Amino acid sequence: MNGRPLSPRRLWWLAVGFTIWCVALVILYALHAIGCAFGWSTGPLRVSLAIVLLLHLAAIGWLWRYRAAARRDPGPEHISAFMHTVVIWTLIAALAATVITFGPALLLTTCL
Amino acid sequence: MSVPVEPPSQGMNALRLHRQLAAIWATGPGVQRLAAVNHTVLGMRMMITSFLFFAIGGILGMLTRVQLASPHAAFMDAETYNQVFTMHGSMMLFLFAIPMVESFAVYITPKILGTRDFAFPRLTAYGYWCYLFGGTILTVALIMRVAPDGGWFMYTPLSSNVYTPGINADVWLLGVTFVEISALSLAMEITVSILKMRAPGMSLDRMPIFAWYILVTAMMMIVAFPPLILGSILLEVERAFDLPFFDPRRGGDPLLWQHLFWLFGHPDVYIIFLPMAGVLSTIIPVFARRPLVGYRVIVCAIIALAFLSFGIWVHHMFTVGIPHLALAFFSAGSAIVAVPTAIQFFAWLATLSHGRPRWDVPMLYIFGFFFVFTAGGLTGVMLAMVPFDWQAHDTYFVVAHMHYVVAGALAFPMLAAFYYWLPLLTGRTAVHRLSLPAFWLVFIGFNMTFFMMHLTGLLGMPRRVFTYRGDEGWNWLNLLSSVGGFVMTIGFALVAIDIIVQLRFGRRVRRNPWDSTTLEWAMQIPPAPYAFASLPRVGEETDGVAPGKLAVSLARGEGYLGFTRNGWQEALGVHMTSGEPEQLIVLPNATYLPLFTALVTGSAVIAMLFKFYLLALALACVTFGMFIFAGQSAGLSRDYGPLPVGRGISVPPHTEVANAPSWLALVCTLVANGTLFTSLIFGTFYLWIAAPNWPAAVTPEPSRLLALVTIAGLAVAAAAARGSLRSTTAGGKPYGWLGLTVLGLLVALAADVSLIGGVTPNPREHALGATAAALLTYVALHAGIGLLFLVSNFLRFGAGFISPRRLTDLRLSRLWIDYTVVTGIIALGLVLALPGLVAMLGARP
Numbered sequence: 001m002n003g004r005p006l007s008p009r010r011l012w013w014l015a016v017g018f019t020i021w022c023v024a025l026v027i028l029y030a031l032h033a034i035g036c037a038f039g040w041s042t043g044p045l046r047v048s049l050a051i052v053l054l055l056h057l058a059a060i061g062w063l064w065r066y067r068a069a070a071r072r073d074p075g076p077e078h079i080s081a082f083m084h085t086v087v088i089w090t091l092i093a094a095l096a097a098t099v100i101t102f103g104p105a106l107l108l109t110t111c112l
Numbered sequence: 113m114s115v116p117v118e119p120p121s122q123g124m125n126a127l128r129l130h131r132q133l134a135a136i137w138a139t140g141p142g143v144q145r146l147a148a149v150n151h152t153v154l155g156m157r158m159m160i161t162s163f164l165f166f167a168i169g170g171i172l173g174m175l176t177r178v179q180l181a182s183p184h185a186a187f188m189d190a191e192t193y194n195q196v197f198t199m200h201g202s203m204m205l206f207l208f209a210i211p212m213v214e215s216f217a218v219y220i221t222p223k224i225l226g227t228r229d230f231a232f233p234r235l236t237a238y239g240y241w242c243y244l245f246g247g248t249i250l251t252v253a254l255i256m257r258v259a260p261d262g263g264w265f266m267y268t269p270l271s272s273n274v275y276t277p278g279i280n281a282d283v284w285l286l287g288v289t290f291v292e293i294s295a296l297s298l299a300m301e302i303t304v305s306i307l308k309m310r311a312p313g314m315s316l317d318r319m320p321i322f323a324w325y326i327l328v329t330a331m332m333m334i335v336a337f338p339p340l341i342l343g344s345i346l347l348e349v350e351r352a353f354d355l356p357f358f359d360p361r362r363g364g365d366p367l368l369w370q371h372l373f374w375l376f377g378h379p380d381v382y383i384i385f386l387p388m389a390g391v392l393s394t395i396i397p398v399f400a401r402r403p404l405v406g407y408r409v410i411v412c413a414i415i416a417l418a419f420l421s422f423g424i425w426v427h428h429m430f431t432v433g434i435p436h437l438a439l440a441f442f443s444a445g446s447a448i449v450a451v452p453t454a455i456q457f458f459a460w461l462a463t464l465s466h467g468r469p470r471w472d473v474p475m476l477y478i479f480g481f482f483f484v485f486t487a488g489g490l491t492g493v494m495l496a497m498v499p500f501d502w503q504a505h506d507t508y509f510v511v512a513h514m515h516y517v518v519a520g521a522l523a524f525p526m527l528a529a530f531y532y533w534l535p536l537l538t539g540r541t542a543v544h545r546l547s548l549p550a551f552w553l554v555f556i557g558f559n560m561t562f563f564m565m566h567l568t569g570l571l572g573m574p575r576r577v578f579t580y581r582g583d584e585g586w587n588w589l590n591l592l593s594s595v596g597g598f599v600m601t602i603g604f605a606l607v608a609i610d611i612i613v614q615l616r617f618g619r620r621v622r623r624n625p626w627d628s629t630t631l632e633w634a635m636q637i638p639p640a641p642y643a644f645a646s647l648p649r650v651g652e653e654t655d656g657v658a659p660g661k662l663a664v665s666l667a668r669g670e671g672y673l674g675f676t677r678n679g680w681q682e683a684l685g686v687h688m689t690s691g692e693p694e695q696l697i698v699l700p701n702a703t704y705l706p707l708f709t710a711l712v713t714g715s716a717v718i719a720m721l722f723k724f725y726l727l728a729l730a731l732a733c734v735t736f737g738m739f740i741f742a743g744q745s746a747g748l749s750r751d752y753g754p755l756p757v758g759r760g761i762s763v764p765p766h767t768e769v770a771n772a773p774s775w776l777a778l779v780c781t782l783v784a785n786g787t788l789f790t791s792l793i794f795g796t797f798y799l800w801i802a803a804p805n806w807p808a809a810v811t812p813e814p815s816r817l818l819a820l821v822t823i824a825g826l827a828v829a830a831a832a833a834r835g836s837l838r839s840t841t842a843g844g845k846p847y848g849w850l851g852l853t854v855l856g857l858l859v860a861l862a863a864d865v866s867l868i869g870g871v872t873p874n875p876r877e878h879a880l881g882a883t884a885a886a887l888l889t890y891v892a893l894h895a896g897i898g899l900l901f902l903v904s905n906f907l908r909f910g911a912g913f914i915s916p917r918r919l920t921d922l923r924l925s926r927l928w929i930d931y932t933v934v935t936g937i938i939a940l941g942l943v944l945a946l947p948g949l950v951a952m953l954g955a956r957p
Contacts, residue, residue, distance in 0.1 A: 008688035093416045105438075
């Protein structure tokens, strides 16, 4: 052992990136359904969806930058290096998944 | 079971310790076996039970193949065929696949983590009995010819009262929900145990990769099962009490069922696949004779897979009429889910290519898995593309894909795991003369059966038809499929014979026959009931030490807890990330209580099935009462302070720490519960936005006063729960505060029940009223369960189980009531908002 153990609360970081992906999915799906049900015109609906997507991308991107700047987690070397790597890569994977899953779809006809 | 191959013979200390520990941990003979709570015993029983259901499900599958082998077959009529294929799917998914992977987890996980048992052995036993009784209800229904007949996914409106008026659908809804309670309780047990009960020093980065897979799978189960449990409850309530959640004539929507079902159904595929991938990640490095390539990348891939699998449920619903843009979200998600799966594949291949692979029976099955799952994965990517899915939907192509990814991903790694761990279970090795032909029969038969289905599907053969004309060009393909099915069955029969022969005549093996590096081999084989005579220390000092060498030291009691004390079943609780010891966990001894509680729960289910609703309610109350009774003897009735656990370390018992396993278990319970609640909120909004015949003729008019009284009562209860905690911490008696908490909950309950009584429109007339009633009932149920928590607090404080140092009970009550307040505010807020939401619908074009 060297130093205080890594707090169990830090484990939530493992889920943060993809939780944001899930939140983006739920909000985009719901907003799209509401927009179509209430007959929103194509332009505003597409823009609203794009704004929601960009906000989520920004959130994951900011978290990635924040974690990368920290260089490593507090606590013993082995576990903190492990956590740092896994968290960074899950954030990168979540960012890529968000772009691929939701980006191109926004170019399609909105309520067909 | 055979006798231990290597009884501890390292000297009198080891033998004496073995006898002392066995006297405490062993399950008694004869009828006392029914009181077993030990994970080794229960894991084995669950495995055997799941294989019995596999055999029944397999026979049903064969019956469908006999029927479809030729056109115009008179083997079965349509009604019987419907029951047979529905039960084949339901049994294989709910009674075999999920319980089988759980049985592996139950048997292996504590051993691979270097601990003696799970955190809640009585819950393991309760989970097993619920599974057995739920499966038995379904099987008896099959024998009585009243089995479910609406397909394994029970789509509404086919499964509604109008089109399935008998008890067939009720059998599925109640039986499967009963089994799911079991799966959910085991998932919580597994999550808590992996996070809190590892060998000292086993930090998360040193955890065997198998445990990462099982941990993520258990967490997925906690989140995936509640939507289906909610869907089953709502459909059963519709069938029993005519509340029209899924009836489009009265504001319901059949598609809501599909959403709730597939919110469970798609992650379920990965819930089955991930533990088997864990098996592969464990076995491949052993046979490649080198460490697994990409441990950290695999952990990332598992996490990604877990989340992505939840976000693609709609790909089962591509044809229901969802706008293209939304379909594209799910289509893209379904395609990229292949990426984390491929990462694992390449890690396995890299491990093999960089190692010095040797061939044995488990490796044959791993080869089979690679072949089958790759094929299934590729057809999965094809089906993820919306235009292709529209062509192939509801054809045998989907049946083929499903069997390749679910059956293939399960069966081949499962058999690899069996042959790998059987020496641990039995102390003997396989008879190769049978294992090899068995593999080839299973492999050839499997591909012959299911590959043909791709072709029949592409030729247009729809699923679930009981016969066909004969001029469609499907005849010879169906015949080949049926022949393949029989070849595969003969293969599985040979596997079964091989295992029986191995049990009786297999060659006895030395400890750790595969030269593995994981801890389950650092024990006597077959394992003793206490698993480890003393617990190993994991760290740099033990890196590279062979399990066989470690086993000798542990058997001598040279690790942690290498002694007995007070007749307690002792294990160590560790810090979640570092794995350093922080508490002594005293586990409960064998008891019949789980069996009796499951019997009463099962009786409630049967009473519900036969529409004795008051009796069912009474039995449900008895079940809750038995949980409280079980809680009365949990923990320790006095303060002990730090106790020595070996190697110069002392830690307090779990009753005297803030982060006891029960705290984490309640957090897991609330996560599952929160998912169910979120699904209910989703259902309400879904009906609002998508269901036909909204708004209702009658406008909802919920009483704001009663809603405010309900929230005020809950808030008072939450504040009083804090008071009871403060009072006890200060050394006082919390009876006054507990009484105030009860009063707050009773007021909230009474106001909430009044609200339910006044719901408009009438819950039987429109889904608007039905959803409002469901939301309010959720709040009432939680306030009621809060009262049970408080009854337990009263009793346990009186019996001396609560003290200023032993506060877990009061903390658990506070957490439950806090959750009730938060969900209560949301639920009541939504009910109050319903008139406004309904008014908004008037603005629709």
